[in-house]
Amino acid sequence: xxxxxxxxxxxxxxxxxxxxxxxxxxxxxxxxxxxxxxxxxxxxxxxxxxxxxxxxxxxxxxxxxxxxxxxxxxxxxxxxxxxxxxxxxxxxxxxxxxxxxxxxxxxxxxxxxxxxxxxxxxxxxxxxxxxxxxxxxxxxxxxxxxxxxxxxxxxxxxxxxxxxxxxxxxxxxxxxxxxxxxxxxxxxxxxxxxxxxxxxxxxxxxxxxxxxxxxxxxxxxxxxxxxxxxxxxxxxxxxxxxxxxxxxxxxxxxxxxxxxxxxxxxxxxxxxxxxxxxxxxxxxxxxxxxxxxxxxxxxxxxxxxxxxxxxxxxxxxxxxxxxxxxxxxxxxxxxxxxxxxxxxxxxxxxxxxxxxxxxxxxxxxxxxxxxxxxxxxxxxxxxxxxxxxxxxxxxxxxxxxxxxxxxxxxxxxxxxxxxxxxxxxxxxxxxxxxxxxxxxxxxxxxxxxxxxxxxxxxxxxxxxxxxxxxxxxxxxxxxxxxxxxxxxxxxxxxxxxxxxxxxxxxxxxxxxxxxx
Numbered sequence: 001x002x003x004x005x006x007x008x009x010x011x012x013x014x015x016x017x018x019x020x021x022x023x024x025x026x027x028x029x030x031x032x033x034x035x036x037x038x039x040x041x042x043x044x045x046x047x048x049x050x051x052x053x054x055x056x057x058x059x060x061x062x063x064x065x066x067x068x069x070x071x072x073x074x075x076x077x078x079x080x081x082x083x084x085x086x087x088x089x090x091x092x093x094x095x096x097x098x099x100x101x102x103x104x105x106x107x108x109x110x111x112x113x114x115x116x117x118x119x120x121x122x123x124x125x126x127x128x129x130x131x132x133x134x135x136x137x138x139x140x141x142x143x144x145x146x147x148x149x150x151x152x153x154x155x156x157x158x159x160x161x162x163x164x165x166x167x168x169x170x171x172x173x174x175x176x177x178x179x180x181x182x183x184x185x186x187x188x189x190x191x192x193x194x195x196x197x198x199x200x201x202x203x204x205x206x207x208x209x210x211x212x213x214x215x216x217x218x219x220x221x222x223x224x225x226x227x228x229x230x231x232x233x234x235x236x237x238x239x240x241x242x243x244x245x246x247x248x249x250x251x252x253x254x255x256x257x258x259x260x261x262x263x264x265x266x267x268x269x270x271x272x273x274x275x276x277x278x279x280x281x282x283x284x285x286x287x288x289x290x291x292x293x294x295x296x297x298x299x300x301x302x303x304x305x306x307x308x309x310x311x312x313x314x315x316x317x318x319x320x321x322x323x324x325x326x327x328x329x330x331x332x333x334x335x336x337x338x339x340x341x342x343x344x345x346x347x348x349x350x351x352x353x354x355x356x357x358x359x360x361x362x363x364x365x366x367x368x369x370x371x372x373x374x375x376x377x378x379x380x381x382x383x384x385x386x387x388x389x390x391x392x393x394x395x396x397x398x399x400x401x402x403x404x405x406x407x408x409x410x411x412x413x414x415x416x417x418x419x420x421x422x423x424x425x426x427x428x429x430x431x432x433x434x435x436x437x438x439x440x441x442x443x444x445x446x447x448x449x450x451x452x453x454x455x456x457x458x459x460x461x462x463x464x465x466x467x468x469x470x471x472x473x474x475x476x477x478x479x480x481x482x483x484x485x486x487x488x489x490x491x492x493x494x495x496x497x498x499x500x501x502x503x504x505x506x507x508x509x510x511x512x513x514x515x516x
Contacts, residue, residue: 044217058179094146099424114147119207126200249439303429307437341396
């Protein structure tokens with residue numbers, strides 16, 4: 001089957017030829033008519049993508065386990081938040097930049113560059129003798145991850161048809177689920193038996209393996225334009241906007257006036273970015289992608305639901321540990337149950353989008369998730385423990401379907417020359433959704449707790465209750481527990497509000513047909 005994609009001036013700029021022969025599937029791509037076709041080994045590509053997805057996603061869970069040892073050895077308590085923030089910040093800034101470069105220069109080279117930088121950052125992180133060098137090395141890791149994370153989805157889109165893509169993405173999601181399950185175990189083992197340095201060193205052989213697989217299995221021929229124009233001002237304004245936003249979230253609960261100033265800088269930079277992208281001939285974030293209301297809704301939905309995701313991942317365990325006095329391991333199984341259902345449900349996406357209109361799939365599942373959170377807003381101290389697992393499993397099912405659908409559709413609804421940019425925007429949205437809402441939830445929790453302190457109860461006493469260590473008896477628990485419960489109600493009220501907003505946004509989706 002031949003697929004011709006026409007540019008605005010009527011010239012053919014992208015040709016794909018698909019031929020299925022027994023179990024093998026050969027993908028031939030050319031950037032100009034008349035070039036020789038290129039044969040890719042899809043099993044090698046998928047192995048590389050699977051390992052790369054695992055490598056970048058396990059980075060968060062495995063490092064979290066090692067944080068106490070890192071802080072203790074490097075005397076970095078004052079800067080401990082930056083060990084994670086530096087990685088997330090540079091990942092967020094570089095993600096859309098790499099997406100655009102991948103559309104202009106080819107996926108393979110940018111992906112290889114990202115893997116090399118990530119692997120080098122991992123090696124330097126493990127060798128870091130001080131907290132400052134560790135933070136710098138983590139920022140370098142994030143620069144590499146900014147290329148690897150979105151391009152795994154883009155490479156899948158290039159090598160698999162629309163009908164196959166949902167199942168392939170579901171398979172690749174197992175790497176993410178595996179990292180969530182084994183990351184803490186691997187991190188704990190490495191720290192206990194070796195040292196914290198090895199939580200970074202473990203990525204080095206994985207990175208080398210990915211580089212070799214891509215080198216031998218993934219080939220493409222890209223003819224660069226004679227004049228490769230880069231949207232430097234777009235990059236600058238995007239970076240200033242994201243840095244301002246993420247730094248504002250970091251200081252929101254401690255320095256609110258500074259946070260407001262940083263948010264103002266972020267808003268002004270966003271306005272300058274939009275103006276730049278409308279005027280520039282080859283923009284970093286093309287406004288043409290957002291001409292499709294359905295595409296825009298996929299991005300918004302994935303962003304908001306990622307914010308909901310971080311809500312139950314963080315605050316379900318806090319609720320169970322602080323009010324029900326269960327162990328950290330038992331509370332952590334809530335998140336595990338959600339991850340398992342996410343993986344299972346994502347395999348249903350291909351069948352669902354082939355039969356039903358996307359907006360109705362999203363609306364039904366969001367309503368079901370919403371009902372669970374409404375229960376939490378009114379839940380008392382006798383609310384059963386098993387109900388948290390049920391709500392988490394429902395969330396995992398709903399998000400596994402909806403966010404996977406958002407990914408597939410966002411790639412399908414743009415021209416082939418913009419698939420990399422579209423994927424990077426969705427990946428950026430998911431990262432921002434989690435990062436921003438984590439800060440918002442934390443600010444709400446702390447604010448409500450401070451407003452409800454009474455009876456001689458101090459903030460430090462409430463902090464001790466929320467701690468996962470219950471080796472010592474909690475004094476005045478009859479007074480402290482209602483304060484914590486009220487704060488958690490406020491957090492999940494926020495979740496309900498944003499779910500209602502995203503429900504209304506999906507209701508406004510003008511598309512009323514099955515997309516194929």
